[in-house]
Amino acid sequence: MTSVLVLAEVAADGTVRASIDSLVGAAGAVGDAVAVAVVPPGHRDVITERLRAAGASRAVVAEVADAGVLVSGPQVDLLQAAVALVEPAAVVVGHTVEGREVAGRFAARTDSAVATDAIGVAVDDGAVRVTHSVFGGSWIVRSGVEGGVPVVTVRPGATTPTGAADAIDVEEVALDPVVGVRATDARELGDSSSRPDLRGAAKVVSGGRALGSKEQFALVDRLADSLGAAVGASRAAVDAGYAPQALQVGQTGTTVAPDLYLSLGISGAIQHLAGMRTSKTIVAIDRDPDAPIFEIADLAVVGDLFQVVPKLIDAVEARR
Amino acid sequence: MRIAVLRKQVPDTWGERRMDPTTGRADRDASDAVADEIDDRALELALHLREEHGDAEIVLVTMGPDAAEQALRAGLALGADRAVHIADDALAGADLLQTGRTLAAALSREAFDLVLTGLESTDGRGGVLPAMLAERLGLPLVSAATSLEVAGGTLRAERATEFQAMAVEVPLPAIVTVTERFPEARIGSFRGIRQAKKKPVDRLSLADLALAPAPAASVVVDAAAAPERTAGARIVDDGTAAEAIADFLADRNLI
Numbered sequence: 001m002t003s004v005l006v007l008a009e010v011a012a013d014g015t016v017r018a019s020i021d022s023l024v025g026a027a028g029a030v031g032d033a034v035a036v037a038v039v040p041p042g043h044r045d046v047i048t049e050r051l052r053a054a055g056a057s058r059a060v061v062a063e064v065a066d067a068g069v070l071v072s073g074p075q076v077d078l079l080q081a082a083v084a085l086v087e088p089a090a091v092v093v094g095h096t097v098e099g100r101e102v103a104g105r106f107a108a109r110t111d112s113a114v115a116t117d118a119i120g121v122a123v124d125d126g127a128v129r130v131t132h133s134v135f136g137g138s139w140i141v142r143s144g145v146e147g148g149v150p151v152v153t154v155r156p157g158a159t160t161p162t163g164a165a166d167a168i169d170v171e172e173v174a175l176d177p178v179v180g181v182r183a184t185d186a187r188e189l190g191d192s193s194s195r196p197d198l199r200g201a202a203k204v205v206s207g208g209r210a211l212g213s214k215e216q217f218a219l220v221d222r223l224a225d226s227l228g229a230a231v232g233a234s235r236a237a238v239d240a241g242y243a244p245q246a247l248q249v250g251q252t253g254t255t256v257a258p259d260l261y262l263s264l265g266i267s268g269a270i271q272h273l274a275g276m277r278t279s280k281t282i283v284a285i286d287r288d289p290d291a292p293i294f295e296i297a298d299l300a301v302v303g304d305l306f307q308v309v310p311k312l313i314d315a316v317e318a319r320r
Numbered sequence: 321m322r323i324a325v326l327r328k329q330v331p332d333t334w335g336e337r338r339m340d341p342t343t344g345r346a347d348r349d350a351s352d353a354v355a356d357e358i359d360d361r362a363l364e365l366a367l368h369l370r371e372e373h374g375d376a377e378i379v380l381v382t383m384g385p386d387a388a389e390q391a392l393r394a395g396l397a398l399g400a401d402r403a404v405h406i407a408d409d410a411l412a413g414a415d416l417l418q419t420g421r422t423l424a425a426a427l428s429r430e431a432f433d434l435v436l437t438g439l440e441s442t443d444g445r446g447g448v449l450p451a452m453l454a455e456r457l458g459l460p461l462v463s464a465a466t467s468l469e470v471a472g473g474t475l476r477a478e479r480a481t482e483f484q485a486m487a488v489e490v491p492l493p494a495i496v497t498v499t500e501r502f503p504e505a506r507i508g509s510f511r512g513i514r515q516a517k518k519k520p521v522d523r524l525s526l527a528d529l530a531l532a533p534a535p536a537a538s539v540v541v542d543a544a545a546a547p548e549r550t551a552g553a554r555i556v557d558d559g560t561a562a563e564a565i566a567d568f569l570a571d572r573n574l575i
Contacts, residue, residue, distance in 0.1 A: 146535065
């Protein structure tokens with residue numbers, strides 16, 4: 001069977017980001033997933049165990065001393081080495097800021113075609129076909145590559161995980177010291193390590209300007225925590241300072257495709273809908289009966305979120 | 321300091337956007353074409369740097385059909401000094417690989433200290449092109465910048481990915497992509513529009529760049545409008561909406 005390289009996103013503290021499950025899932029539709037990971041020294045075993053749990057039966061890893069502060073350089077070098085080892089049918093990378101940097105540099109270096117923001121990868125008549133959701137989910141496009149290995153950036157969370165592999169075969173590659181962009185200071189965003197990352201989360205609760213203040217935005221956090229969901233925000237809420245930029249969902253923020261998208265006090269500008277309309281189930285609560293988001297919601301609730309949400313948190317807790 | 325600002329003409333996100341199902345390309349007649357708003361923020365940053373440093377020259381660079389010159393004129397009206405328009409029929413439907421190769425060739429003709437552009441275009445949303453340029457030009461890339469300062473040949477920036485905030489420091493020349501944390505473009509003036517008509521726009525073909533036309537490596541197989549998402553159930557809260565939502569979620573195994 002053919003192999004597909006999957007670049008694992010590894011945090012500075014040596015943990016693998018949750019996106020790995022859906023990325024391996026995307027690769028699994030085409031061939032055997034071979035995970036590629038740049039790991040900080042001492043974290044190899046923990047990381048490869050996590051890659052096995054995500055469904056990878058093989059891994060190519062490199063230990064890099066400054067892995068946490070080097071921006072994308074080592075990942076590009078390691079992918080290049082892994083391509084030579086594995087001769088894959090495709091290279092799968094997360095459609096994130098770092099993932100796209102790696103994908104772009106790798107593709108230019110190896111003259112490979114790129115397919116971006118995929119929501120699915122499949123083999124059709126022996127050829128790799130990539131499905132994209134474009135123009136805010138209003139069009140579905142399938143693309144292919146004529147010759148060469150496609151580099152595919154996959155929207156985290158858009159594809160289904162495959163489940164754990166029985167065992168993982170690990171190959172280590174030695175990388176030369178990398179010259180490139182190096183962070184002088186780096187910190188993880190998000191104040192709750194227990195809350196899922198927005199990109200790739202199975203459930204997202206998003207708040208809009210109607211939350212009224214940064215303090216009252218905590219209601220979004222509380223509902224998210226009771227559902228085990230990630231927190232998102234509309235651009236209006238971000239611009240008003242209720243939530244950090246990293247949580248912005250929409251055209252110029254993060255695109256999400258969770259099983260559940262629950263919006264609180266978001267009317268639904270086109271730009272916001274573009275970032276969430278491929279969610280599988282959409283529930284929206286807003287006071288305005290004419291809110292555009294109601295036109296795509298599976299359940300539209302016209303009401304005061306400050307009345308509804310505290311009761312909803314109680315109802316969710318009661319059913320656990 | 322010589323600053324290149326990359327611009328892209330895109331379908332207006334405020335209107336309906338369509339694709340041509342036979343070619344798999346954006347249907348340019350279906351919506352108004354505008355200069356991408358995120359690239360305007362990159363231009364605004366360039367104008368700010370010129371005000372701060374005094375001696376900067378700002379050059380707009382775009383690749384696109386004849387009509388894309390409008391996006392250049394709009395940028396010249398805001399204060400850019402001149403523009404480069406790569407236009408060649410052989411580039412219609414160019415994929416990312418071709419686009420990266422072509423823009424890199426155009427940028428390498430001049431000694432730019434800084435290349436600024438948006439993090440991703442609002443139509444394609446690929447966000448890989450700046451990295452392709454960085455690789456081909458051998459430059460450091462600072463992507464998703466949230467703040468930036470230039471002093472004595474060194475660029476310091478803060479950047480924010482989905483997961484991390486970080487500070488970076490790189491020597492010039494460098495490529496930077498901006499996020500919406502940077503200010504919107506200033507408003508153009510009639511005087512600016514009048515002056516823009518006189519500013520030079522160099523047109524470059526593939527032959528001018530010594531590039532041979534290449535077939536696209538990435539091709540659209542098919543394109544179709546997604547099924548319309550229709551409105552589902554609607555309830556007006558009378559005090560029981562929370563229970564109804566909980567039932568709805570429980571029925572779908574979402575609790």
